Structure formats: C-alpha cells, structure tokens
Amino acid sequence: MKEFELIKHFFSEQVIKRKDVVLGIGDDCAIVSPAERQxxxxxTDTLVAGVHFPHETSARAIGHKSIAVNLSDLAAMGAEPSWISLAITMPEVDLKWIEDFCLGVFELCEYYNVQLIGGDTTQGPLSITVTAQGLVPINKHLTRSGAKAGDWIYVTGEVGDAALALKHILHEVNVAPEYRESVQNSLDFPTPRILAGQALRGYASAAIDLSDGIISDLGHLCSASKVGANIVLDHLPISKALQATVGMEKAFEMALTGGDDYELLFTVSEDNKVGIETALANSSNAITCIGQINRSEKITTTLNRKAVAIKTKSFEHFSSTKE
Structure with missing residues (x-):
C-alpha cells in the first residue's frame, strides 16, 4: 500500500466531524474556524522509538500515548482539545500495526471530540510527531509564570508508576504480578487531565504538565515565575505498587524524577485553596497538596519536617552531549 492509499484507508475516515473544521484531510492545508472570543x-510533541517508548510497546499504546502527551500540554494551559495533525515515520507498511496504532489514536480523539485534520507519512525509523490545537477563552489560559510566594503546590493523580513500569521492562526491578497491569497502563495509556485543566482556569496561578518529573517540571515553573519551592515528601501521592516494589526512599526519588506521569502540577493561592479542592472533590481528578512556593528561587525537599537531598536527576534530552 502506497502513501496516499494508506492515508485514505486509515486516516481520512473518522467518527469525529467537528463543525469548526471547514476543510480536513486531503488538501495542502486544513482550514478551521474557531469560535468567537476563543x-x-x-x-507539538515528537515520540521516538527507543527514546520515548520501548521498541516492544504495542502499536495501540503508541497511538494512544502520541495523542495523550499532546492533550496533556493543552490541559496544562486550560484548553479544550479540538484538532490534531499527525506525522508518522515508519520503516515499512505493516497493515496490522497501522490498524492498531489508529485504534489507539482514534479512541482518544473520539473521547475528547478531537478531529484529525492533516499530517504526513514517510519511510524511516519509527517516530511520531503530533501537533495539537485547542480552544481557551480569551485571557483565561494558564501559564507557568504566575506562581507567587505562599502559593500551594498541587498535583493530580499519582506519580512514579510510569517510571516503575519502565524499570520493570528493563529488568531493573520486579513488579509483583498483582500490580503489573495497572503500572504498565500508567506508562502506555496515560490519561490527559483535560477537565481538571479547565477547572483550574478560575483558581490556579500557574500550571505545567508532568512529562520529565516533578523536580524538572516544577523547576521550569519556578524559573518562569522567578520563585522557589519546597516539596513535602510525606505528602507525595505514591501508589502501593511503587512503595511495595522499591521502598519509600526510592519511591520518593522515582516520584520526583521518573517522568512520563502526564499529571498536572499547579499552584494555588491561599484564597483559592478551598475553592479548587471543592471544585474537583466530586470529579475523577484527585488532587494532592505537596508543598509550597517561596522566594528562594531554589527547590528543596523535606521529610518529617527535615531537609533531605534528592540525588537522582530528571531525564533531559542532550544532557549527555558534550558541549
């Protein structure tokens, strides 16, 4: 099957047909017409085989994750996902693999009412690049730069299980059978916190999604806001699977630096603390307060009210490249 036959067969036909898409797949560009006052x-995110997912990852999981990591970025801005473009490079045409990949892509697109409006297919080493676009009311978007000293730091969900799954795959740890499916799903099928992100628009002072680990991503937020932070390790939302597998000390390090969680980290003023907890209390988006912003422009961690050091660093592309 050649390129244009592949696009027509697998990508052109889809369930979601948004009214704001004037022209979708098939021309040199897509045309969209966003709502007024939005x-x-x-x-844009790129996923590369062997870097962002193990080579043995299922096609459906790769499709899901390719979309989820982009929707997570939109969630961190308080945006409603609307359209995506998809560019996929693959070594050969494997029809079953592409079918499963599309299943992962379109499951998530249908759930969040997102339409695929264009992209590209090329031959080469496996990589996927997605550009996602979303709508947010004028002047209501979230940024990384609004945190103030005294604000409280929250995260959604649990952190560290995706890193645990990767270590299990690499035979660095052995996850007990009763935890393996849930831990693996954390790595392969992350849930973008779309509704939580939209709820934050009225409460959060700053927000970011957790792709590279709490220490790294909170560092980006603090740098943008010109503030510091203290994380209370006792309060980190860590799963029973992570605790049981590696013990609490290692669990803290993995929760802070493991990455691939795609939860939201956000800051809230004292005045808005009760408001955001109430707004999300009856939703599926559990939140946990894990620390507080300060003026130090440094990130510290405490355990039982005593300062502790985290030695492990978060992942960063090109960090091993010699300058």
Missing amino acids: NIAIT
Missing part, C-alpha cells in the same frame, strides 16, 4: 493553544 484563543487557540498549539503544542
């Missing part, structure tokens, strides 16, 4: 949030 800004467009745009993000």
Whole structure:
C-alpha cells in the first residue's frame, strides 16, 4: 500500500466531524474556524522509538500515548482539545500495526471530540510527531509564570508508576504480578487531565504538565515565575505498587524524577485553596497538596519536617552531549 492509499484507508475516515473544521484531510492545508472570543493553544510533541517508548510497546499504546502527551500540554494551559495533525515515520507498511496504532489514536480523539485534520507519512525509523490545537477563552489560559510566594503546590493523580513500569521492562526491578497491569497502563495509556485543566482556569496561578518529573517540571515553573519551592515528601501521592516494589526512599526519588506521569502540577493561592479542592472533590481528578512556593528561587525537599537531598536527576534530552 502506497502513501496516499494508506492515508485514505486509515486516516481520512473518522467518527469525529467537528463543525469548526471547514476543510480536513486531503488538501495542502486544513482550514478551521474557531469560535468567537476563543484563543487557540498549539503544542507539538515528537515520540521516538527507543527514546520515548520501548521498541516492544504495542502499536495501540503508541497511538494512544502520541495523542495523550499532546492533550496533556493543552490541559496544562486550560484548553479544550479540538484538532490534531499527525506525522508518522515508519520503516515499512505493516497493515496490522497501522490498524492498531489508529485504534489507539482514534479512541482518544473520539473521547475528547478531537478531529484529525492533516499530517504526513514517510519511510524511516519509527517516530511520531503530533501537533495539537485547542480552544481557551480569551485571557483565561494558564501559564507557568504566575506562581507567587505562599502559593500551594498541587498535583493530580499519582506519580512514579510510569517510571516503575519502565524499570520493570528493563529488568531493573520486579513488579509483583498483582500490580503489573495497572503500572504498565500508567506508562502506555496515560490519561490527559483535560477537565481538571479547565477547572483550574478560575483558581490556579500557574500550571505545567508532568512529562520529565516533578523536580524538572516544577523547576521550569519556578524559573518562569522567578520563585522557589519546597516539596513535602510525606505528602507525595505514591501508589502501593511503587512503595511495595522499591521502598519509600526510592519511591520518593522515582516520584520526583521518573517522568512520563502526564499529571498536572499547579499552584494555588491561599484564597483559592478551598475553592479548587471543592471544585474537583466530586470529579475523577484527585488532587494532592505537596508543598509550597517561596522566594528562594531554589527547590528543596523535606521529610518529617527535615531537609533531605534528592540525588537522582530528571531525564533531559542532550544532557549527555558534550558541549
């Protein structure tokens, strides 16, 4: 099957047909018509085999994750996902693999009412690049730069299980059978916190999604806001699977630096603390307060009210490249 036959067969036909898509797949560009008084949030992520997912990862999981990591960025801005473009490079045409990949892509697109409006297919080493666009009311978007000293730091969900799954795959740890499916799903099928992100628009002072680990991503937020932070390790939302597998000390390090969680980290003023907890209390988006912003412009961690050091660093592309 050649390129244009592949696009027509697998990508052109889809369930979601948004009214704001004037022209979708098939021309040199897509045309969209956003609603009045809405800004467009745009993000792009690339996933490369062997870097962002193990080579043995299922096609459906790769499809899901390719979309989820982009929607997570939109969630961190408080945006409603609307359209995606997809560029996929693959070594050969494997029809069953592409079918399963599309299943992962379109399951998530249908759930969040997102339409695929364009992209590209090429031959080469496996990689996927997605550009996602979403709508957010004018002047209501979230940023990394609004945190103030005294604000409280929250995260959604649990952190560290995706890193645990990767270590299990690499035979660095052995996850007990009763935990393996849930831990693996954390790595392969992350849930973008779309509704939580939209709820934050009225409460959060700053927000970011957790792709590279709490220490790294909170560092980006603090740098943008010109503040520091203290994380209370006792309060980190860590799963029973992580605790049981590696013990609490290692669990703290993995929760802070493991990455691939795709939860939201956000800051809230004292005045808005009760409001956001109430707003999300009856939703599926559990939140945990894990620390507080300060003026130090440094990130510290405490355990039982005593300062402790975290030695492990978060992942960063090109960090091993010699300058």
